[in-house]
Every structure is written in structure tokens, then in C-alpha cells.
Amino acid sequence: MKGKKKSFETAVHGVFLLLGLITVCCVLLITVYLIISGIPAIREIGLIKFLFGKTWASTAAEPSYGILSFILTSVYGTAGAIVIGVPIGFMTAVYLAKVASPRVKTVMESAVSLLAGIPSVVYGLVGMLILVPAIRKLFHVPDGASLFAAIIVLSIMILPSIIKVSVTALEAVPKEYEDASLALGATPVETYFKVSVPAAKSGIAAAVVLGVGRAIGEAMAVMMVSGNAANMPSLFQSVRFLTTAVASEMSYSGGLQRQALFSIALVLFLFIMLINATLNFFLKRTKER
Amino acid sequence: MLNAKLSRKRRRYIGFMRALMYVCAALTYALVLFLIAYVLAKGVPNISWELLSTSPSYLTERIGILPDILNTVYIVIATLLIVLPLGVGAAIYLTEYAKNKKVVAVIEYAAETLSGIPSIIYGLVGMLFFCQFLGMQTSLLAGALTLVIMNLPTIMRTTQESLKTVPQSYREGAFGLGAGKWRVIRTVVLPGCVDGVITGCILSVGRILGESAALLFTAGFAHALNGIFEGLTSAGATLTVALYVYAKEQGEFGAAFAIAAILMGLTLLINLAATLTQRYFRRKKA
Known part of the structure; x- marks a missing residue:
């Protein structure tokens, strides 16, 4: 009886161990699949030609597969979203964490989580019908679907991540720091920005990195407002991101073109892994403090 | 002053x-x-009754989103049914069984990595693995399985957090009465993590409703009206995918906005539900 019970417990333990390892298996599965399916096209095209080639003409008679324009568009688009989104998100976070009354804070926080919950296609739809025509009229360009429209949409979409993570970081600042600063004669506002913010800087850095990850990985909303032509990035021109390059041609692609799309996904994945590593670095620093 | x-x-x-x-x-x-x-x-x-209750027809140029609504419901049910045991099990392993700190660190790192991967990459790998390698073709089930991987970290995290609030003394008491580990988990630990599981479910439903990039190539964009079992094995668009198709490919902005309004309403509802359950369980525990 005792032996039976013991072997039963061991079996249960084994089952839970398998369940526990499932995330690890998923990560391995994704990594292995992306590498296996992404390498062949890079080999055939040549790494340098693939990464730094300026023209993408996958359906031309003499196809050329250079993704420099996609990489640069993704980098510029993300940078633009950060430049606009981070200051707004950061200031909102300071307000929420330090100034706002509890009631205002509850209302604002639920508004922010709503912003996070809105599906990306809804952002895309609103962008298509408000932002794109507005940009066409304001800047007198033939088509408003452009890098600029994508940057605006992305900067709105990264706001919730930036606000939430920054608020958490700012709230974790020990009250003694702030009290000391106030006692030395600094005003509350000076205390928030010269004491609390520097004390929460790794958390805020983590928020920014999280925003970068969100922005670089977004596909659908960007696809709906960026015009989707494989141009080198320019603010008021139709552009294609790494994500949208994969999404827009996948349904009708075949052969080397399809393999090249997998290679683009692999490049995107490497970017994301790099961002994840940076994020973990900052989060770890926050925890250690 | x-x-x-x-x-x-x-x-x-x-x-x-x-x-x-x-x-x-x-x-x-x-x-x-x-x-x-x-x-x-x-x-x-x-939004009209006709839109909600019919399937689209090219003959009469009618747009109906009933198939998309049903597909969304099917995919939510299928995803939750699969992800719940996996996610809860993984969380139980991490909090109740795992002794090796390195193993825990690796699993948690993997979960963090999963939650950082963009959905378009999930869609691509889902297409390669579920649709092609496992031969499921483009189907709701393949889409649901892709979403299972995406939502695993969410369920794991919320369950883990609520497991941590189950007092250690409960477990010790049960062990002291001679219960085996499995019995302790089944009778003491599992009931204690209901709130985490429910919160996780709500968050996951929100994420599934909003997902589009991962479903485009795994679940496809057909609008056929099916029962749940037929539906899971055939291709179908969820509401978000239908919105994308109507807005971007067909220029039907009326239908697209109707779907957007429905999705917005659901998002509001889910946020409200999340807040209310959180408040309810917090009060219950206090």
C-alpha cells in the first residue's frame, strides 16, 4: 500500500513537472522553427545582400530580396513612437503616482487599462479613417498612409505599457527619500522629478524598453495605416515594417519568396530577443534595489 | 505658501x-x-439585427457577422479549455513542487519570453507547426492552439500569484493530518487559487478577442456558418479578423465599425469584470 501511494505521488509529480516545462518547450519550438525555416533563404540570398539590400521586389521577374528598408522602417517607426509616447506616458505616470487623488487615480487607471485592451485592428480602423485623411490634408501629401501615421498610432498603443510600469516603479520609491527631500526645503514637484524619478529610473527604463518591444512587434494596426509599399523610410511616404512585410505577402507567397518571409520573421525575432534581454536586465536591477 | x-x-x-x-x-x-x-x-x-443574425451572402450583397461571432465564441472556449489545465498545472509545479531554483528561473524566463513575442510570430510558427506539420490545415483549432501558447504566461502568472497567498499553515495542517501531496493540492491548494484562475481567464478572453495577427494565417478568414465541432476543424474568421478584412480588403467601413463597436463594448465589459472580480476576491480574503 505504501509503495503504491509513493509511486502514485511520483507519477503526479512527473505530470506537474511536464506541465511546468511546457513553456520552455514552447519557446524552444518557436526558436527552432524560426531558425530552421529562416536560414535557407538567407543562405541562398546571402546574409549581407539580405540584410543590407535596399530593394525588395519579391514578385519581379528578377526578384531581389533586400530588407534594409523594412529594418530601418521598424527602427525609425519605433524610435518615433518612443519619442512621442514616452514623454506623455512618463508625465502621466508621475501625475498618477504622486499627484492624483485616489479617486482620479482609479478612474484614470481604468481608462489606461481600457486603452491596453482595445484590439489593435480597432486602432488601425480609427487611424485609417481619422489620421490618414488628416495627414493628407494637413501636410498636403498625396496619400496620408505613411510612416508618420504609423508612428502616431504606435505611440498611442505603447502608452498603457509605459504608464503602468512607470507608475509601479514610482510607487515603489521609499517614502523616506521623498520626506528627506521635502524636509530639506524642496517643493513637492521638485521632489517628484529630482528625487523620486531618479530613484525609479531602472523601472522607468524597463517601461521604455517594454514600449519598444510592443511597438516593434505590432503588425495589424500598422498594416492598416502605413500604406505598405516597400520604400526606404521617409516620414510622409508609404512604408513597410518588418511585421507587415511578413503579414502582407504570406497569403500568396511560395518558394524562395515564402522562405524569405520566414527569414524576415527570424530577424524580427532576434530584435525581440535582444529587447527582452535588455528588459530583464532593467527589471533585475529594479528588484535588487 | x-x-x-x-x-x-x-x-x-x-x-x-x-x-x-x-x-x-x-x-x-x-x-x-x-x-x-x-x-x-x-x-x-x-449594428442591426440582420447584421448580427445572418451570414454574408455575395448574391444579395448582404453582410452578416453571425459566423464571425460564433467563431469567436468557439475559439475562446477551445483556447480556455486547453490553456487552463496547462497553465494552472505549470503554476502548481512552480509553487508547490519545484525545489531547484535554476529550474524555476528557466521556466519563468521562458514564460517572460513568451509574453514578449509579437503575435505575428506566433501566427507564423502556428501556421508552420499546427497547420502544416501536424496537418490541421487552416482551422479554428490551429488558431486556438496558437492562442494557447500566447495565453499560457497570463494564466500561469495570475494562478501563481494567488497560490502565493494561500497560507503555508493550511498546507502544513493538511500534511500533518497525513494527507499526501496530491491530496493537499487537490483539497487545499486548488480551491485557494480560484481567484487567480478567474482573473487569468478574464484577461485571456480579452486577449483572444483582440487578437488578429496570430489568427490570420492559422484560423483563416472564411465566413461559413458552422456548429462547434465542424467549426473547429474548418477555417473561420473571428470578429477582429473580420473587421480587418472588411476594412482593409473590402472597404466596407459600416460593417467594420459595427464590429469595432461590438469589440469596444466587450473590452469595456471585460475591464469591468476584471475590476469587479478583483475587488470581490480582495474583500473576501480580507
């Missing part, structure tokens, strides 16, 4: 920063209100 004694430079700095904070917070809030109002105002007039 003391402000009168402050130097002009300091006063200017304070005023500027304060104004900036208020402007940014107001901007964020106004943005949310505007988005809700705009989508509802444009979408609600387009």
Missing part, C-alpha cells in the same frame, strides 16, 4: 513641470474618451 520666497528659476521650473503633468494626463484621458465615443458613435448605428 513658501512659493513667494523661491527664486524665479525654481518657480518657473515648478510651474512648467506641473503644467506638463496635467496636460499629459488630460491628453491621455481625452484620448481614451475620444476613442470610445468615436467608435461607438460610428459603429452603433450600423
